[in-house]
Amino acid sequence: MNNPRQLFLTTWISLAAAGALFPAPPAKPKNPLGEAAEVVAAGRALYNKTCTGCHGPDGSDGDRAPSLNAARRYFRLSEAAIFDAVKNGIPGSPMPSSPLPEMEVWKIVAFIRNIRATASDNHVSGDVENGMKVFMQEGGCRACHMIRGQGGTLGPDLSSVGAQLTLQKLRDALTTELPPSNGFRPVTVITAAGLTVQGVLRNEDAFSLQLLDRNGKLHLFDRQELRTIEYGKRSPMPRNIDKRLSERDFQDLIAMLSRQARSKMRMEQQGENEVGR
Ligand code: HEC
Ligand code: HEC
Numbered sequence: 001m002n003n004p005r006q007l008f009l010t011t012w013i014s015l016a017a018a019g020a021l022f023p024a025p026p027a028k029p030k031n032p033l034g035e036a037a038e039v040v041a042a043g044r045a046l047y048n049k050t051c052t053g054c055h056g057p058d059g060s061d062g063d064r065a066p067s068l069n070a071a072r073r074y075f076r077l078s079e080a081a082i083f084d085a086v087k088n089g090i091p092g093s094p095m096p097s098s099p100l101p102e103m104e105v106w107k108i109v110a111f112i113r114n115i116r117a118t119a120s121d122n123h124v125s126g127d128v129e130n131g132m133k134v135f136m137q138e139g140g141c142r143a144c145h146m147i148r149g150q151g152g153t154l155g156p157d158l159s160s161v162g163a164q165l166t167l168q169k170l171r172d173a174l175t176t177e178l179p180p181s182n183g184f185r186p187v188t189v190i191t192a193a194g195l196t197v198q199g200v201l202r203n204e205d206a207f208s209l210q211l212l213d214r215n216g217k218l219h220l221f222d223r224q225e226l227r228t229i230e231y232g233k234r235s236p237m238p239r240n241i242d243k244r245l246s247e248r249d250f251q252d253l254i255a256m257l258s259r260q261a262r263s264k265m266r267m268e269q270q271g272e273n274e275v276g277r
Helices: 004-017 037-050 079-088 102-116 128-136 167-175 247-258 262-270
Strands: 185-191 196-204 208-213 218-222 226-231
Touching: 037 102, 079 102, 128 247, 167 247, 185 208, 196 218
Parallel strands: none
Antiparallel strands: 185 196, 185 226, 196 208, 208 218
């Protein structure tokens, strides 16, 4: 052990064993057919012919089975677990095993993964580093959003946004007017003392109101101490980002956001919440 080379090797091996140098890759038995567009299209046709007695067409909600698209939180994330559910059925549920040959089942698996794909599953092209710069500087996003612990709190934390939204929903969030969701409704109050406070409504009940202002400060008001309360109809999220930025900066921003997928990486590595294999 006084041999420096041996010491190096031992340290190296124990580091590797601890997963510090080589974190275990997510266990992913590969679909032997791949996930190319023709495979997905063939799977879609098979699915619409075989499965819509219970599930809805194209993976939507059916009368007798849940939707298979991104509308719900899934339990089966890996190819293997989806394959297993389709091939062998789900014991104790109406989901039957399938008599289809294995290669046909793989086509359906490719289709189901395709309709579930979130932004992080797409390899969005663009300069991620520049996208982060746009986020932090000229885009003004960090005033309201946090990524990995940096930024404001008025809007949602975007550290996992790539794993939460489909690519289309991500684009829509930056470009189309949507009604404000719970927790982000703008509100302006004037207190009895004449002070105006603006922000988003975090919570309210018959007696009190919680408002988060743009500086990230939470205000708790007694309704009795307020002269007026005005609720806004538009979310504070600016929805014309594509017009405010150059085409290139916008693309880079989307590329960067689509790669913010913390929770998904963790889920796939640990198989968190996954049932089946
Ligand atoms: C007889 C009705 C029925 C038919 C036919 C059917 N399913 Fe299902 N399926 C269900 C039900 C019910 C569930 C929910 C089971 C549960 O988790 O309790 C389900 C669940 C699933 C799941 C698991 C979803 C998840 O992430 O947990 C997949 C994948 C699936 N079905 C795919 C298919 C495919 C592909 C076909 C056609 C080859 C098919 N199903 C045919 C009833 C059906
Ligand atoms: C004035 C504050 C503010 C600024 C500036 C802002 N946002 Fe937002 N953003 C919000 C709020 C609030 C929401 C939540 C909207 C809602 O659901 O009503 C939101 C929602 C979003 C969402 C959807 C998140 C989800 O999980 O649905 C994305 C993506 C997003 N913003 C990205 C950006 C980007 C990129 C920028 C910079 C170009 C930006 N925002 C600038 C306040 C802001």
